[in-house]
Amino acid sequence: MSSRFDLVIRNARVATAADTMVCDLGIRAGRIAALGQDLSAGHREIDAAGRLVLPGGIDAHCHLDQPMSDGSVMADDFASGTLSAACGGTTTVIPFACQMKGQSLRAAVTDYHARAEGKALIDYAFHLIVSDPTASVLGQELPALIGEGYTSFKIYMTYDDLKLNDRQILETLDVARREGAMAMIHAENTDAIAWLTERLELAGRIAPKYHAVARPLLVEREATHRAISFAELVDVPILIVHVSGREAVEQIRWAQSRGLRIHAETCPQYLFLSAEDLDRPGHDGAMCICSPPPRDKANQEVIWAGLRNGTFDIVSSDHAPFRLNGPTGKKVAGEGASFSKIPNGIPGLETRMALLLSEGVLKGRITLQQFVALTATNAAKLYGLYPRKGSIAIGADADIVLWDTGTARTIGNAMLHHNVDYTPYEGIEVSAWPDTVISRGDIVVERGRPVGQAGRGQFLACARPQYRG
Numbered sequence: 441m442s443s444r445f446d447l448v449i450r451n452a453r454v455a456t457a458a459d460t461m462v463c464d465l466g467i468r469a470g471r472i473a474a475l476g477q478d479l480s481a482g483h484r485e486i487d488a489a490g491r492l493v494l495p496g497g498i499d500a501h502c503h504l505d506q507p508m509s510d511g512s513v514m515a516d517d518f519a520s521g522t523l524s525a526a527c528g529g530t531t532t533v534i535p536f537a538c539q540m541k542g543q544s545l546r547a548a549v550t551d552y553h554a555r556a557e558g559k560a561l562i563d564y565a566f567h568l569i570v571s572d573p574t575a576s577v578l579g580q581e582l583p584a585l586i587g588e589g590y591t592s593f594k595i596y597m598t599y600d601d602l603k604l605n606d607r608q609i610l611e612t613l614d615v616a617r618r619e620g621a622m623a624m625i626h627a628e629n630t631d632a633i634a635w636l637t638e639r640l641e642l643a644g645r646i647a648p649k650y651h652a653v654a655r656p657l658l659v660e661r662e663a664t665h666r667a668i669s670f671a672e673l674v675d676v677p678i679l680i681v682h683v684s685g686r687e688a689v690e691q692i693r694w695a696q697s698r699g700l701r702i703h704a705e706t707c708p709q710y711l712f713l714s715a716e717d718l719d720r721p722g723h724d725g726a727m728c729i730c731s732p733p734p735r736d737k738a739n740q741e742v743i744w745a746g747l748r749n750g751t752f753d754i755v756s757s758d759h760a761p762f763r764l765n766g767p768t769g770k771k772v773a774g775e776g777a778s779f780s781k782i783p784n785g786i787p788g789l790e791t792r793m794a795l796l797l798s799e800g801v802l803k804g805r806i807t808l809q810q811f812v813a814l815t816a817t818n819a820a821k822l823y824g825l826y827p828r829k830g831s832i833a834i835g836a837d838a839d840i841v842l843w844d845t846g847t848a849r850t851i852g853n854a855m856l857h858h859n860v861d862y863t864p865y866e867g868i869e870v871s872a873w874p875d876t877v878i879s880r881g882d883i884v885v886e887r888g889r890p891v892g893q894a895g896r897g898q899f900l901a902c903a904r905p906q907y908r909g
């Protein structure tokens with residue numbers, strides 16, 4: 441006879457990317473051991489009646505303790521970042537081991553493991569960032585690292601310290617094709633941004649709101665089209681990250697309709713913020729500076745439509761945590777510095793799931809199945825973590841969130857657990873919030889309060905991606 445369950449969750453209204461069911465969940469040794477009716481007793485029991493039971497989120501694009509080249513310092517390390525993620529219903533994060541130019545990729549990975557060691561509350565994998573694709577990086581290091589479980593990497597078409605030129609992009613995509621890795625692309629035209637920025641600054645237009653003027657939709661459209669063309673030329677699937685608006689969406693739809701394997705990610709900032717937020721009083725617009733920039737209401741609707749019609753595979757936070765105040769955050773170049781000197785990125789690890797469940801599912805814009813696919817299952821498949829992560833199924837890790845969907849809450853920075861001194865979503869009302877969060881069978885958030893031990897999170901080596909058909 442099998443041993444007693446460690447934990448039984450009873451009366452659970454469970455949803456996966458495919459199904460909805462009411463059942464009990466039996467958890468043993470960190471995994472889901474049984475789904476059924478009237479399961480036998482567990483050492484511990486939770487009655488989930490009235491709550492929605494979903495797979496823990498996978499935040500497949502976030503930046504934690506990533507070294508920066510402009511003197512800024514990320515406010516969240518693996519301790520505060522994973523605490524914040526867990527409190528928001530995320531049970532796996534995939535931040536970036538970033539190669540600095542001149543650095544070996546291996547050294548970047550070793551350094552990043554040291555930064556994570558002993559700190560994470562939940563499980564984590566690494567994407568790589570390839571910024572210096574030398575012959576030895578492409579010939580030896582990258583293939584070796586892919587084989588060791590770092591099966592996805594990001595490449596940048598902009599940012600002076602990270603960008604690759606077209607030839608380098610092609611050569612790096614060719615490694616992704618040969619090795620079966622997932623290439624994630626930050627698609628913005630770097631020279632167009634530089635030209636526009638210089639003109640704006642010469643005219644004295646340096647306030648945060650000009651960040652959006654320097655990065656119009658066509659800058660993203662052109663680079664998205666170029667990335668798609670390169671993927672077609674090399675014959676490799678790619679994933680376009682943080683897609684912000686109509687013009688890039690049109691390129692992606694065009695490519696998908698031609699049968700190209702183009703995957704896409706968007707983020708809450710493109711659903712809930714707009715370029716007007718860059719014009720908040722004083723210098724507060726700096727809070728919402730990220731790239732690509734938030735657009736307008738019409739573009740938000742295009743992104744919602746893309747979530748509904750399957751253009752997008754993933755919704756990630758792109759959490760890039762810089763404090764508004766203090767010398768190493770948004771003001772690293774001084775009070776009132778030009779928009780081009782303000783670190784890019786906004787915090788969002790803890791609010792991603794609640795915003796999308798509340799405004800997406802509970803307001804009828806997307807289905808519950810789409811929500812699960814977009815926030816967990818698709819990321820697990822595309823980044824080689826499925827079926828261990830990303831679903832509620834027998835044998836999967838018991839990464840489970842019990843959601844309270846009956847209480848209205850107003851998002852405020854004081855309720856969040858990150859180490860950033862603001863949230864761009866301050867004042868937005870949500871009617872979903874995680875009540876209990878379970879990671880590999882351990883309760884890490886109970887009645888909304890963190891109870892887990894930092895350092896219990898494990899590194900996950902990733903398999904090759906499973907592509908959508």
Ligand code: URP
Binds near residue numbers: 503682729731758760
């Ligand atoms: O503005 C952003 N998105 N900052 C984070 C870095 C990146 O490009 O994802």
Ligand code: ZN
Binds near residue numbers: 681
């Ligand atoms: Zn990016």
Ligand code: ZN
Binds near residue numbers: 501503758759760
């Ligand atoms: Zn990012």
